[in-house]
Structure formats: structure tokens, C-alpha cells
Amino acid sequence: MKRVTRLLSITSLTILASCSSTEEPAYSVFMMPSTITTDGAEGASQTFEYNDYGKVAEWDSRFNADNTHITASYSYPDDNTIQVTSKITSPITRTYWTETIQLVNGRASNSEGTFIQTQNNELMIRKTYRLAFEYDPGNHLTAVRHSEVVGIGDDLAADAWDKSWDWEDYLIWEDGNLKEYQYYHGNAIVTTIVKCDYSDYDATYPVNLPITIQSHHHTPLMMQGIFGSNPKKLVKSVSVFDRNNQPISERRYVYKLSSDKYVESYTEIIPHYNDRHTSTLYEVTWTPK
Numbered sequence: 001m002k003r004v005t006r007l008l009s010i011t012s013l014t015i016l017a018s019c020s021s022t023e024e025p026a027y028s029v030f031m032m033p034s035t036i037t038t039d040g041a042e043g044a045s046q047t048f049e050y051n052d053y054g055k056v057a058e059w060d061s062r063f064n065a066d067n068t069h070i071t072a073s074y075s076y077p078d079d080n081t082i083q084v085t086s087k088i089t090s091p092i093t094r095t096y097w098t099e100t101i102q103l104v105n106g107r108a109s110n111s112e113g114t115f116i117q118t119q120n121n122e123l124m125i126r127k128t129y130r131l132a133f134e135y136d137p138g139n140h141l142t143a144v145r146h147s148e149v150v151g152i153g154d155d156l157a158a159d160a161w162d163k164s165w166d167w168e169d170y171l172i173w174e175d176g177n178l179k180e181y182q183y184y185h186g187n188a189i190v191t192t193i194v195k196c197d198y199s200d201y202d203a204t205y206p207v208n209l210p211i212t213i214q215s216h217h218h219t220p221l222m223m224q225g226i227f228g229s230n231p232k233k234l235v236k237s238v239s240v241f242d243r244n245n246q247p248i249s250e251r252r253y254v255y256k257l258s259s260d261k262y263v264e265s266y267t268e269i270i271p272h273y274n275d276r277h278t279s280t281l282y283e284v285t286w287t288p289k
Helices: 002-018 216-223
Strands: 031-037 044-050 056-063 068-078 081-089 093-104 107-119 122-135 141-150 165-174 177-183 192-202 233-242 247-257 263-271 277-288
Touching (some): 081 216, 093 216, 192 247
Antiparallel strands (some): 031 277, 068 081, 081 093, 107 122, 122 141, 141 165, 165 177, 177 192, 192 233, 233 247, 263 277
16 A cells, blocks of 8 residues: 555646646636726726635626716525616616526526606606516526506505506527517507627627616626526627607617627717717726636
């Protein structure tokens, strides 16, 4: 046994010696966005903070055009629950969200939350909502079922959920990329259609996702895959159409990538009439998980 032990020791030393400080193997480091910033008049800057497990803990977004400010906090009481509180502040309105998201195998299954909005310090809306999420075998989100009732907690009528406002939105995927999002917004027929095209660049980590499920506070959770797989490629354009398939708006994107294929910056281009357009440059900084 002593001889075997000695041979193993010599072998181990040989292996260690072969990995000198100048020949250490390259280990991949998973990165997450720390900031996405812009000075553009039409843009919005974001900051991200993470807990010790790499899960988003705080998110902040500021829109330059209308001085809107969004803050969101995330907590994880157990492996199957995310609790969110967020606030949207604008010069006139204040909107307060709470939401508890239930996970199955790390993926959002359903949630329940509240929505309160004031305008000039006067109460406008108090609602409770529920969301349910459906996925295809490829782990892509394909439907979001919405239910809303007026009131919160003791304000709810006993039969409120029997008379809830219900609708579903649908997502269509192609080759691992989200191609179309059909938004019903409480109606029996689609009201808005969002269509996406993609670049040839792989999305090492998505920093520019085309949709918001219910509120802005879902954005960083979507980035982290809480709502299933994200598009394989980086979004090249997002076009919005009305229910008659008439164009409403379009946004195009051009990216600059680092050597390890993370987005260093991207430019958002919004076409206007007479071949005019608005360009907004976003700079991305990263932090290791």
C-alpha cells in the first residue's frame, strides 16, 4: 500500500508540475449585466444587483424622455418562490406592484400580485392579478394567461374571481427564437402583434428582450431564464402592428461584441418619416457570477 500511495503521490506531483502558472487551463466565467446605460434622450438606463447565489436582488431603470423611474426588489424565501416589490414613479403617477411567483424546476409556473396606481396623490386603481405560464417541450414560453379583479385583500368581493377579467397572450417561436407575440389585453381578439427578426449573433446573455409579460419588473427575471429559454440569437428588429396588421412602430438594433461574445454595446435605431431616424447608444458592463 505504501508503494501504491507513493506512486500516486509522484503522479499527482507530475500533473501539478505540468500546470505551471503560465499554462493554467482557461476556465469559462459566466457573466451577468451590471449596468446598461445611455445618455440618449429617448433611452433608459438600467442597473442590476445580485445576491450571493447570482440571482437578481435589485433592479433600477430610468427613462430619460419622461423622467420615469422604476425600482424593483427580489427575494427568494425558498427554492420554489420569488417575491417581488416594485414601484414606477413618473411626474404625475405612482404605480406599486407586489408579486409572488411560484416555480417548478426553476421555471415560473404561476403568480399572484397586486397593482395600485395613484395620480396626483389620488387613488386610481387597486387590482389583484394572477398569471399562469405555459411552455412547449423546448422550454419556450408559449402562452400567458391573465386574470384580474378589482380590489385587494379584504376589498375583494366573495365572488370576485368568479367574475374575473380573463385573457391569454400567445408567443410563437421558430428555430429557437421568438418570432411573434400576440397581445390581447383583455379582449377576445388580438389587439397588438409584435414581430421580431434576429441577427446572426448568438445571444450569450440576452440584454435586449422584445416583450414584457405583465410589468417591467419581469425583465431581469426573463434575462435569467425564469420564464423559460430565451431567444438563441440577438434581436435585430422589433416591429409592432395593430389588429389589422397595420404597422405602428419599429426598432432596429446593431451590436458590438467582446471577444468572448458578450454584448459590449448596442445601438437602437427608430425610423421616422422622410428617412429620418433616432439612434440611441447603450453601453453594457458585466460582472462575474
